Amino acid sequence: MKPYREMSKEELASLKEQLTAVYKEYQGKNLSLNMARGKPSPDQLDLSLPMLDVLNSKSDFMTADGDVRNYGVLTGIQEAKELMGGMMDAPAENVIMYGSASLTLMYDTVSRSYTHGVMGNTPWCRLDKVKFLCPVPGYDRHFAITQFFGIEMINIPLHEDGPDMDLVEQYVNNDEAVKGIWCVPLYSNPSGQCYSDEVVKRFANLKPAAKDFRIYWDNAYCVHHLYPDHPCHVLDILSECEKAGNPDMVYKFGSTAKVTFPGAGISAIATSKANIEDIKKQMNNQLISHDKINQLRHVRFFKNLDGIKAHMAKHAELLRPRFEAVDEILNRELAGLEIGQWTKPQGGYFVSFDALDGCAKAIVAKCKEAGVVMTGAGATFPYGKDPHDSNIRIAPSFPSLEDLKLAAEIFCVCVKLVSIDKLLEA
Numbered sequence: 001m002k003p004y005r006e007m008s009k010e011e012l013a014s015l016k017e018q019l020t021a022v023y024k025e026y027q028g029k030n031l032s033l034n035m036a037r038g039k040p041s042p043d044q045l046d047l048s049l050p051m052l053d054v055l056n057s058k059s060d061f062m063t064a065d066g067d068v069r070n071y072g073v074l075t076g077i078q079e080a081k082e083l084m085g086g087m088m089d090a091p092a093e094n095v096i097m098y099g100s101a102s103l104t105l106m107y108d109t110v111s112r113s114y115t116h117g118v119m120g121n122t123p124w125c126r127l128d129k130v131k132f133l134c135p136v137p138g139y140d141r142h143f144a145i146t147q148f149f150g151i152e153m154i155n156i157p158l159h160e161d162g163p164d165m166d167l168v169e170q171y172v173n174n175d176e177a178v179k180g181i182w183c184v185p186l187y188s189n190p191s192g193q194c195y196s197d198e199v200v201k202r203f204a205n206l207k208p209a210a211k212d213f214r215i216y217w218d219n220a221y222c223v224h225h226l227y228p229d230h231p232c233h234v235l236d237i238l239s240e241c242e243k244a245g246n247p248d249m250v251y252k253f254g255s256t257a258k259v260t261f262p263g264a265g266i267s268a269i270a271t272s273k274a275n276i277e278d279i280k281k282q283m284n285n286q287l288i289s290h291d292k293i294n295q296l297r298h299v300r301f302f303k304n305l306d307g308i309k310a311h312m313a314k315h316a317e318l319l320r321p322r323f324e325a326v327d328e329i330l331n332r333e334l335a336g337l338e339i340g341q342w343t344k345p346q347g348g349y350f351v352s353f354d355a356l357d358g359c360a361k362a363i364v365a366k367c368k369e370a371g372v373v374m375t376g377a378g379a380t381f382p383y384g385k386d387p388h389d390s391n392i393r394i395a396p397s398f399p400s401l402e403d404l405k406l407a408a409e410i411f412c413v414c415v416k417l418v419s420i421d422k423l424l425e426a
């Protein structure tokens with residue numbers, strides 16, 4: 001098939017007629033398919049069920065920090081810090097265990113900075129302007145947190161090897177109002193990029209105009225390799241920052257959300273000792289301890305990083321065919337038509353699709369009318385505004401393989417139809 005833009009209007013119109021018939025057939029099936037959110041599938045969740053058996057009424061609840069059934073141990077049990085430290089590439093003494101979701105941890109980190117300030121600096125709520133850099137496309141829930149606090153968000157293009165570092169340096173090193181940047185360094189959400197060593201080093205060597213500038217390094221997908229035999233690896237930002245004389249500049253976040261049970265996992269922050277002391281001051285007023293029973297459950301189930309890796313290899317077995325099916329269908333249906341480009345991630349939970357400019361909203365709407373729910377167009381950008389209206393996030397993890405294939409086929413028909421309309425308009 002030749003590129004659509006090389007076709008005559010007559011050719012496009014006839015193609016549209018054929019595709020409309022196919023589309024109507026799909027519509028007639030009253031389907032209800034969903035490629036919207038990056039949720040593990042039920043078969044993935046089953047993998048973690050044995051974890052629920054490792055603790056019961058006969059279990060020993062004693063740990064290095066005492067009895068997990070009672071109050072106390074604000075920053076989490078040592079064994080859990082070691083487990084999460086292993087996963088997040090950080091020594092246990094640099095780890096604080098948090099609750100069942102890393103998003104709460106990220107929200108609290110922004111919230112604390114807003115109301116009380118970072119390490120004695122002016123609380124952000126007293127400043128006229130606070131800005132965050134947002135590599136795009138990115139994760140909608142990151143952007144939701146900063147929007148909720150009235151923080152101005154600035155788009156930074158995300159390249160193959162990470163964010164545009166010339167732009168990052170220009171903003172961070174010159175503008176005191178820039179207090180943070182959202183990063184998903186490994187298998188970024190949604191495009192799957194892995195930051196190169198050079199990008200990590202440039203991050204570590206930033207010279208922020210603001211003393212309270214912090215990198216929000218969200219390691220959500222640090223063990224989520226689709227091809228565990230050749231995983232992507234990202235340089236450890238904490239030690240790079242230390243080497244560069246910027247030990248306090250980064251907060252690393254992580255959780256077992258998509259390792260065990262989303263919403264019922266364990267989360268952690270890894271950062272410098274000074275940041276840990278700063279965070280503890282707030283936590284002391286917030287709670288006595290997080291759920292240490294769940295921390296112990298995770299520790300007993302996994303034992304160590306090797307246990308997590310073996311478990312993640314099982315997830316990969318289930319996820320890989322789904323990602324490969326989507327890629328195969330997009331290739332079969334769209335390759336050479338020059339109406340879309342997509343990523344082929346080596347890990348994480350998403351495929352990022354770029355349609356012709358001005359088409360994303362219409363494609364997502366057309367999918368919905370045929371019973372296929374996609375992530376809202378624009379969601380991958382701050383304020384829900386994609387300046388090109390072209391990016392669509394595809395989440396292949398949740399549907400069954402059969403449903404996913406059907407959804408991907410319908411998606412392709414919608415991409416073709418909307419692209420033809422766009423070209424006929426021109």
Ligand code: PMP
Pocket residue numbers: 038100101102103104139184189218220254255256257262263267
């Ligand atoms: N960060 C990123 C980049 C994510 O994609 C997700 C899940 N979609 C999360 C954080 C959420 O993690 P948690 O459940 O630990 O809050």
